[in-house]
Amino acid sequence: MKPDSLICTKTQEEYPLHEARWQSKAGNLLDIRFKPTLDKNLIRQRAANLWRYREALPILDDSHIVSFGEGATPLQKITVDNVGVHFKLDFLFPTGSYKDRGSAIMISKAKELGITHVVQDSSGNAGSSVAAYCAKAGISCDIYVPKGVSEGKLVQMKCYGANVVVVDGTREDTAEAAYQAAKNSYYASHCWNPFFFQGTKTFAFEVCEQLGWKAPDTLILPAGNGTLLIGAYIGFKELLKAGIIESMPKIIGVQATHCSPLYEAFNEGLTYIPEIITLPTLAEGIAIAQPVRGKQMLQYVELSEGVFMCVSEEEIKDALIMMGRMGYFIEPTSAAVVAGVRKYILTAPPNEKIVSVLTGSGLKSTEKILKII
Ligand SMILES: Cc1ncc(COP(=O)(O)O)c(C=O)c1O
8 A cells, every 4th residue: 555645737747644734845736645545334323523534634743732622513305496405514614614624634744843033814714713823733824815805804813812824915915825834834824734624624524424425416615726526525535436436526616707716627627726807706715817726616517417607796796695694604605616506407317415615704704785775
C-alpha cells in the first residue's frame, strides 16, 4: 500500500503527510493521499459531532484536536416550491458557517505541527472560523479581508483576537496579499491548505449517515472556491471506496450570474478558468473570479455527471425572503444556493433525492439583508 502523502497536483511529487507544508516546492497545489477507515458500528457509538469519523481524519494524536464539539448538523426536509429537498443546516456551526468543518481539521493539524502563527484570507466566514479555532488553539493569526466585508464577520474576527488586515482592493488582491504574507508564516487557507478539505469532506459522511448510509441522487452546493464542493466529492469518493455507497451523487455547483467563471468554463468545455468580467453580487462568499482550485472543481463536477448553474440577484433576494418566511435566517450567499435549488427542481427527474445546504447565518449580514427586505 502506498504511504500517506501530500501530493503535488501538477508533478505528482510526494511529501510526508505530516510535514508543515501547504504547497509543493514548485509552488503548486497539494492534495492528500490518506487511507481512511469508516466503521459504521464504531461510528454509531460515538458522540454526535464530526469527530465520530475519527479514523477518516488525518490527525495523528487526539491531544492535538481543537474542537467546539462541531458537526452532526441537522439534515432537514424543507418543501421548496412543492418539492421536498433535504437541507443540511450548516449555518448552525459554532461560528455560524460550514467553514468550521474545515477549520476544525486544519487548525488541529497546525497545532499538531507546532505552528504558532498563521495567515488566512477570506470574504468573511472562513476568516472568522479560522480566527475562532486559532483562539481555542492558542495560535495567533492575521486575517486578510477585502474592504466592504460584512461588519458582522469583521467584528467576529476581532472579538476572537485576530489581527485583521483590511485590503483596499478586490477579493483577488486580498488573496494575493495573504499569499505573499504566507511566505513567512503558515497559510491556513481554505483554498490552498489540503487539510481544510479533510474537514469539509465530513459533510458527505454526515449526509450519508443521516440518509441511512445511502447517497442522495443530487447534491446542490455553492461554487465559489469550492471548499464544500471539493470536500463533498472527496467524502463521497471515500464512501464509495469503502463500499458503503454504490454511486456518486450528481453535483450541481451554483454561482451568481454576476461572477460565474466556472459556469462559463464548463459550458464552453474549457479545462481552465477564463478571465471574466464581474459585477458586484449579494452573494459575497461565491464572488470568486479566479478560484485557486477551479480546475479541480470543473473536473469533479464533470466526473459526478453534474453541471454548474447561475442565479440572478433577483433570484437570490427572492430565495432569501422565501427562506426567512419559513423561519430560516440565512445570509445572501446561502440564499444563492437555495435559488439554485429552485431552478434545478424545475427540470429535475421525478422522485430524486436532493440534498443541499444552508451554509451561513444571516446574523452576520444584517446590513445587507435589511436592504433586501
Ligand atoms: C456562507 C457561504 N456559503 C458558501 C460559500 C462558498 O464557498 P465555497 O465555494 O468555497 O465552498 C462561502 C464562502 O465564503 C460562504 O461564506
